[in-house]
Amino acid sequence: MSDSNTTDFSNPSTFILLGIPGLEAVYVWISIPFCAMYTFAILGNFTVLFIVKRELTLHIPMYYFLCMLAVTDMVLSTTILPKTLSIFWFNSREINFNACLTQMYCIHCFSLMESGIFVAMAFDRYVAICDPLRHSAIMTNPVVAKIGLVVILRGGTFVLPSTLLARQWPYCRTNIIHHSYCEHIAVVRLACTDIRVSSYYSLSIKLLVILLDMLFIVISYVQILRTIFNLPTKDAQIKTFGTCISHLCAFSTFYFPHLFASITHRFDSNMALHIRILMANVYLLLPPMLHPIIYGVRTKQIQERLLRLFTQKGT
Template sequence: MSDSNKTDFTNPSTFILLGIPGLEAAHVWLSIPFSAMYIIALFGNFAILLIVKMEPSLHEPMYYFLCMLAFTDLVLSTTILPKMLSIFWFNAREINFSACLTQMYFIHNFSMMESGILVAMALDRYVAICHPLRHSAVLTNPVVARIGLVVMLRGGTLALPSLFLARQWPYCRTNIISHSYCEHIAVVMLACADIRVSSYYSLSVKLLVLGLDMCFISVSYIQILRAIFSLPTKDARLKTLGTCVSHLCAILTFYFPHLFASLTHRFSQHMALHFRILMANVYLLAPPMLHPIIYGVRTKQIQDRLLWLFTYKGT
């Protein structure tokens, strides 16, 4: 691996990821919490998928959407962490140009998919609370499958232009990326061209998708709260509101770190680089770790089946 950061190439065969610049001496120590987050995410999300498959009482829209969320979380965390750990543990900083762009595409694609799934879960809560008698008729299995397909196609389609633009730029200054993974802006900033199209498109799509999704979720919960406060008793209101707590927590763990990391990376250049990169890692790794914990703690059927998996000895 060459240490030079100046070259005349226009189509680099590899990029070099620096990990977390300024904290190289702490890479091994930083790998401990990141590895723990990844292990929890793997175990928790695989457990969600297995439990929903095994438990017939969970074969309903809310848990189908939860399975979609678990799958998306598994892909997101697996997209970045193995390479990050190879940097931290083995100083294996090189990444193939195509692999880098693929990683970038998966991050953008599945981040938008996750946002879309949270919207679908808000729709499920809205129908279940505001129109309970129509829930099974509105959210049938074919409708849930079509919603999942639309979410997948939206993420994949909107992420493609960023990939194509990043591939066509000439990279003639450096192939060193001051990041622990191939984050879109960190990659295209290395191009010796006017990258405003890439920057504006990426930011516009992110703000538009997240903005519209959060607006839809907000409108759904305004209607949900109206329905809840119209219930006759306090116990009924609390019980109904309790069915939304897990989803609300999932929303907070996804949108707040995501927006904070995106905005600080673009607009807070005075902020320490290592802090911005740490936040960018946390916003991708924290939600996959927290989502199965949130739903495991709040969902009795999942708790019971998980306990059964640990205690069942067979006969």
């Protein structure tokens, strides 16, 4: 193994994922919460998709965007967990070079797509609360489809250059990745060339896109809150604000861990490597698990349909 990892090569056929260095003795125990989060994420998001598909009254923009979020969450968590578990359970650390780049592309592509979906959801809430009489005229099905297409194209297009750059770098030092999945900066750091272009592009896209998305969301909710505070009664204010709480919770579970994990992994930090890798896994697994719970608890329509579903099965 050591010879293959130090031999000069310009295009490695495989990379070696170390997993979470230092925690090998507790891999089985770590896999339990990881599996639990993944199971809840898949079941919860699939339930959301099933309920929205079955209930015609939920065929409105808010729930279309929620379905897009559910699909994105399932893809994100599925992109990393199977390989991570194969490391934990079977010590299967090798990953094909092209498979590694594909995993890298999917992780960052779907992360940007998820950010774009949150922007679309914020815009939908803005129109629904600030201009309710025109909501149905503005947020038509063709408009929702176009927004979804833009979100997909934006994520795929912005991430593609960093993946192509990573593919053309010469890797002649080692093929050992100090991570449990093919995170972009962990891979390109193995290149035996100046990777500043790749690093700066990836960081600028991630920060600029996500920070601009967060800014748009903040501006939208500032306008929403102004409209809510101008409502005539306290009950109307509380009821209207209640429709936004689930979105705000979902935004928080995605953006703050995402930014924190990205920055701490890219820059030198006093944080231990195994803690950083654990956090990098959790920030991709925890939001997909929490989102269906948040929307299920806070959205009355989903609660009613879910209760009706279990009641019918019980009878």
